[in-house]
Amino acid sequence: MEFNAPAGTNLFDNAKVVGKSTPRIDGPLKTTGTAPYAYERHDVAPNAAYGYIVGSAVAKGRINSIDTREALAAPGVLAVLSSLDHAEPLPLGMSNNTPLFGGREVNHYHQAVACVIAETFEQARAAAALVRVDYARAKGVFDLPAVAPTAPPAKGRDGKPDVKTLGDFEAAFAAAPVKIDQRYTTPDETHAMMEPFATIAEWQGEKLTIWTSNQMINWAKQSMGTILGIPKENVRVDSPYIGGGFGGKLFIRADAVLAALGARKISRPVKIAMQRPLMANNATHRHATIQRIRIGAGRDGRITAIAHEGWSGNINGDDPERGSAQTRSMYAGANRITAEYIAKLDLPEGNAMRAPGEAPGHLALEVAIDELAEQLGMDPIALRILNEPATAPSSPEKKFSDRNLVRCLREGAARFGWDKRNAKPGAVRDGKWLVGMGVAAGYRGGPTAKSGARVRLDGGRVVVETDMTDIGTGTYTIVAQTAAETMGVPLDRVSVKLGDSVDPASAGSGGQWGAASSTAGVYAACLELRRAIGQKLGFDGDGATFADGRIIADNRSWRLAEAGNLSATGEMTFGDFKQGYDIGTYAGHFCEVGVNIYTGETRIRRMLAVCDAGRILNPLSARSQVIGAMVMSAGAALMEELAVDKRFGFFVNHDLAGYEVPVHADIPHQECIFLDTLDPIVSPLKAKGVGELGICGPGAAVANAIYNATGVRIRDYPITLDKHLDKLPQVA
Numbered sequence: 139m140e141f142n143a144p145a146g147t148n149l150f151d152n153a154k155v156v157g158k159s160t161p162r163i164d165g166p167l168k169t170t171g172t173a174p175y176a177y178e179r180h181d182v183a184p185n186a187a188y189g190y191i192v193g194s195a196v197a198k199g200r201i202n203s204i205d206t207r208e209a210l211a212a213p214g215v216l217a218v219l220s221s222l223d224h225a226e227p228l229p230l231g232m233s234n235n236t237p238l239f240g241g242r243e244v245n246h247y248h249q250a251v252a253c254v255i256a257e258t259f260e261q262a263r264a265a266a267a268l269v270r271v272d273y274a275r276a277k278g279v280f281d282l283p284a285v286a287p288t289a290p291p292a293k294g295r296d297g298k299p300d301v302k303t304l305g306d307f308e309a310a311f312a313a314a315p316v317k318i319d320q321r322y323t324t325p326d327e328t329h330a331m332m333e334p335f336a337t338i339a340e341w342q343g344e345k346l347t348i349w350t351s352n353q354m355i356n357w358a359k360q361s362m363g364t365i366l367g368i369p370k371e372n373v374r375v376d377s378p379y380i381g382g383g384f385g386g387k388l389f390i391r392a393d394a395v396l397a398a399l400g401a402r403k404i405s406r407p408v409k410i411a412m413q414r415p416l417m418a419n420n421a422t423h424r425h426a427t428i429q430r431i432r433i434g435a436g437r438d439g440r441i442t443a444i445a446h447e448g449w450s451g452n453i454n455g456d457d458p459e460r461g462s463a464q465t466r467s468m469y470a471g472a473n474r475i476t477a478e479y480i481a482k483l484d485l486p487e488g489n490a491m492r493a494p495g496e497a498p499g500h501l502a503l504e505v506a507i508d509e510l511a512e513q514l515g516m517d518p519i520a521l522r523i524l525n526e527p528a529t530a531p532s533s534p535e536k537k538f539s540d541r542n543l544v545r546c547l548r549e550g551a552a553r554f555g556w557d558k559r560n561a562k563p564g565a566v567r568d569g570k571w572l573v574g575m576g577v578a579a580g581y582r583g584g585p586t587a588k589s590g591a592r593v594r595l596d597g598g599r600v601v602v603e604t605d606m607t608d609i610g611t612g613t614y615t616i617v618a619q620t621a622a623e624t625m626g627v628p629l630d631r632v633s634v635k636l637g638d639s640v641d642p643a644s645a646g647s648g649g650q651w652g653a654a655s656s657t658a659g660v661y662a663a664c665l666e667l668r669r670a671i672g673q674k675l676g677f678d679g680d681g682a683t684f685a686d687g688r689i690i691a692d693n694r695s696w697r698l699a700e701a702g703n704l705s706a707t708g709e710m711t712f713g714d715f716k717q718g719y720d721i722g723t724y725a726g727h728f729c730e731v732g733v734n735i736y737t738g739e740t741r742i743r744r745m746l747a748v749c750d751a752g753r754i755l756n757p758l759s760a761r762s763q764v765i766g767a768m769v770m771s772a773g774a775a776l777m778e779e780l781a782v783d784k785r786f787g788f789f790v791n792h793d794l795a796g797y798e799v800p801v802h803a804d805i806p807h808q809e810c811i812f813l814d815t816l817d818p819i820v821s822p823l824k825a826k827g828v829g830e831l832g833i834c835g836p837g838a839a840v841a842n843a844i845y846n847a848t849g850v851r852i853r854d855y856p857i858t859l860d861k862h863l864d865k866l867p868q869v870a
Contacts (some may be wrong), residue, residue: 139398139665139666139710139711140710140711140712141586141603141711141712141713142713142715143256143656144229144818144819145818145819149284149298149822150246150623150822151624155195155619155622155623156619156620156623156823157753157756158756160619160756160758161615161758162758162759163614163615163629163634164379164614164615167379167768172319174378175333175336175379175380176333176338176349176377177334177336177411177794178616179338179349179869181817182347182349182376183340183407184656185406185407186253186338186394186406186407186408187406187407188256188259188261188408188409189253189255189262189400189408189409190253190256190259190265190266190413191266191392191410191413191416192250192251192252192253192266192269193247193248193249193250193251193415194247194248194249195271195786196244196273196275196788197244197246197332197484197485197785198241198245198246198278198484199276199277200242200273200274201221201272201274202272202273202274202385203224203272203274203683204269204272205269205271205272206269207404208268208269208514209266210264210630211770212256212261212265213261214258215256215261215262215265216255216404216406217254217255217404217465218252218255218265218269218478218572219239219252219255219396219403220792220867221239221240221241221242221251221345221401222241222242222250224240224378224637225241226239226240226535227239227240227776228244228859231361231365231366231390232360232361232390233392233457233489234389235453235454235485235487235488235489236249236454237397237455238390239278239396240391240397242568243438243482244797245453246484247488247786247788247789248416248419248792249420250392250420251271252269252613253396253399255403257591258385262395263629264807268628277482278484278787279482279486279781280485280785280786280787281782282481282483283412286451286481286795287291287526287779288481289449289479289480289481290479290480291477291478291479292478292479293616294379299516299539300458301325301476301478302466302474302475302532303474303475304472304473304531304532304534305473307443307445307473307475308472308806310442310472310473311442311473313442314382314434314436314442314456315436315437315487315566316435316437316510316513316759317432317433317434317791318431318506319430319431320431320506320509321428321429321431321434322427322429322430322501322505322707322853322854323426323428323429323501323853323857324461324501324774324855325778325780325793326425326426326488326778326779326782327383327491328418328423328789328792328797329382329383329386329421329422329425329491329492329776330794330797331382331384331386331598332382332639332798333382334385334411334413334417335392335394335411336393336409336410337349337394337398338350338397338408338409339394339398339401339407339408339409341401342404342549344368344372344726345368345372345374346368347373347374347375347376348362348375348397349376349377349641349709350377350393351377351380352375352377352380352388352390352607353380353387353388353607353647354389354646354663355377355588355607355638355639356605356643356646357390357646358389359374361389361390362394362398365393366398368647371641372638372641373819375605375638375639376637376638376639378591378636378638379637380607380609380761381608381610381843383647384491384493384610384770385422385489385494386422386490387551387609388646389422390487391412392663393410393411393412393421394419394523395412399832408456408833409485414794415427415515415792416792417487418486418789419788419792420486421486422488422489422490423486423488424488424491424494425451425452425458425459425489426450426782426857427449427450427498427502428448428449428450428498429446429460429461429499430446430448431446431447431503431513432445433445433471433476433506433507433510433615435510437834438524439510439520439521439524439525440470440525442474442511443471443473443667444469444473444474445474445477446465446475446477446503447475447476448460448461448462448477448478448499449479449480450479450480450481451483452480452481452485452487452488452607453484453485453488453608453614454482455482456480457480458478458479458480458488459495459498460478460494460495461478461495461498462476462477462478462494462495462584463495463496463499464499464834465499465503465532466530467531467581467583467722468503468530469527469531470525470526470527471525471531472533474531484787485496485676485782485787485788486789486791487787487832490771492652492829493582493767493831493833493834495590496581496834497771497774497833497834497837500580500581500838501837501841501855502837502853504578504579504835504838504842504857505578505842505851507521507522507578507579508576508578509576512730514824519556519577519682520549522547522579522817523547526543527546530720530735533720535718536718536720538719539584539692539720539721539817539820540750540815540817541722541724541817542750542813542815543726543738543748545585546579546724546725546726546750547579547726547748548726550577550726550727550728550746550747550748550811551726551728552747553811554575554730556728559846561695561846563845563846564847564849568732569734570734570735571733571734571735572735572847572866572867573731573732573743574730574733574843574844574846574847575729575843575846576729576838576839576840576842576846577728577733577839577842578829578835578836578837578838578839579721580723580727580747580832580834580835580836581722581727581831581834582723583647583650583722583723583832584651584710584722584723584751585650585651586645586651586652586655586820587645587646587649587651588643588645588655588710589604589606589643589644589645589659589710590659590662590663590709590710591603591604591606591617591642591656591659591662591663591693591707591708591709592604592627592661592663592703592705593621593666593707594703594705595625595667595698595701595702597696597703598627598631598697599627599631599632599633600622600625600632600633601623601632601635602621602632602634602660602663603638603642604617604635604636604644604656604660605640605642605643606644606647606652606656606659607652607799608636608637608647609647609651611652611754612652612758612759612760613636613647614636615656615756615759616653616656617634617636617656617660618633618821619755620657620660623742624660624664624668624684624743625668625684626683626686626687626688626689627687627700628687629718631687631807640657640706642663648724649827650829650831651827652829653755653827653829654820654821654823654826654827655710656751657755657821659708659710659848660821661823662708662710663706663707665680666706667704667705667708668684670704670705670706671689671698671701671704675689675701676721677691681815684698687688687699689701701814709815710821710822712821716819716820718815720825721748721817721820723748723750723751723826723831723856724749724751724831725747725750725831726748727746727747727768727835727836727838728745728746729744729745729746729748729836729839730743730745731740731743731844731847732841733848734860735866737859738845738859738863738865738866740840740857742772742776742804742806743807744808744809745768745808745809745836745839746808746811747764747768747808747809747810747811747832748813749764749811749813749831749832750812750813750815751827751828752816752842753815753816753823753824755823755825760812761812763828763829763832764829765808767830767832767833768805768810768832768833768836769805769808769835771799771834771835771836771837772804772836773798773799774833774837774856775836775837775855776800776804777798777800777858778797778799779798779855780844781798802840808834812823812828841857844857844862846865848862848864850865850866
């Protein structure tokens, strides 16, 4: 089924299940500890051995030798995998920027160079310390600011340089009576998900099954086939529950590859959980950025010139952190430059992390807009509204599918009490606290991707099967809601099976496309099932009404159970008509902070997000997604930073003790409001994703609130107290 025209009136416009706040149907399993995560699936492959990864102790160089004799002689050891078992590195899987195993070359710190397989985890860990690796260390490049000035343009998604221009920016900027020209930096960040990368692997002849933690099942299946040199049809990937991914589990990592290699070597299942210190250096992270923003405006506040240029680094000299992404869609301005530059760094691989590009990009753009407002003497919300574009700013030929950013800002301002904000920085005191308010707009694209499902009718029950994943986002519930609505049954008559590659391929979880795409695929499969039921019982399935467990057609009525046992598979693809639209999600983010005038400590007091994301399929789980993303954005603004050792090329704080993230006490009050909007361009359900919109903007609202509280502008994130303590107002 192809979605090839805007959605008209359909059954979801009078929904009884979709759009209603619904507790997650997987909640009881999660809260009782009975949801089986990858490493805990003891029943799927009995008698599994344990693997322990040995990471490289150097960041760049070659392996002279690997001595495994002492490790092999240790108690319980069954095998030792060595990188030197492979003359060349294993092939790259989908979107891997560097090989995961094999060969003599060391490309980054904690790269997997060996793996010990033993009867118990403790034996594998002890023997891993006995593997002796002799390295020839080479000089590496680890300092982004040192090499950024000579970095070439990155490749865009079309393979051309990622430099987009419109009009004559330089002339317009030079002529502008009001202008800003500032640089902002964001550090490397790690996903810090609770569940580590983990896999159990088993071979049955030439066929491999991995029970793993992965967001994109079909991609994982293809990648494992490529990396191991086997037909993808011989790979099964199963991942029904995922304990957080945030983009870090979009692609296959070393745990899956080494578990598969180890299981093949010992002819027995092998399970591996990547140890926490390797999570940051062995796997992926969000790239650090340097961003320069120049904005020129008339004295009335209308932007005439805007440029957003970003520099980042990656191990392959490609795949940048596209921090200018939102600037192409946010504000009007006839003369524009957006550009991304990429340096080659010998640090671990940079790759997708929640809202890649836009999350750090907002930390620069939305602060720059506030700085411009201050120069103009304008209210920052008024400035944003004044520069609301009529069409996509960098592609004026594209219309907005549905855009309600101005409404987000206005309704947010009213609810937050923005009119009580004192525009003068450092003017509001509450005892020892300097108090300030900040605002930021938010944008994140609303993509969709081909998605399929199988829907079975089993004695009046509806069973949905798809390889779609639930990374803690509530997918089980919205899939069940979609099927219940389309088939006309109560929610408790629907069962959902997710995350298994034996079932139809879905869009997967990532990029904020999962909810809109996967539910469209389930809808397509349900329509096929309705037609099959109609063919069996003798009516037109497309014209019938399915409701309350019954079917009404041609002045006749049937119980759904009368159709017996049937099955249908459907797939939703998305037509080219969408290319004429800029499809996005929007938010107004607000924050109030207190900054201790004696210590410089920042405390968030309250946060608000007003979101425009089309039909909200389940407001309860959508709210959880948004407030969780707001917490992540606050972390990026105030504390998250992978510290780079620029001498030896690794992230020093590669554990949960040294890498700080917000805790409950850091976020006392959050509110999330969804506008009652629909987007007929995005999907039949008129729904867009929301899980990444929540991280796009709140950090900038925090930063702007800190400035309003203190009068000190910090442009290098995170905003830790040492960066403004000596600049705070004098204590009276």
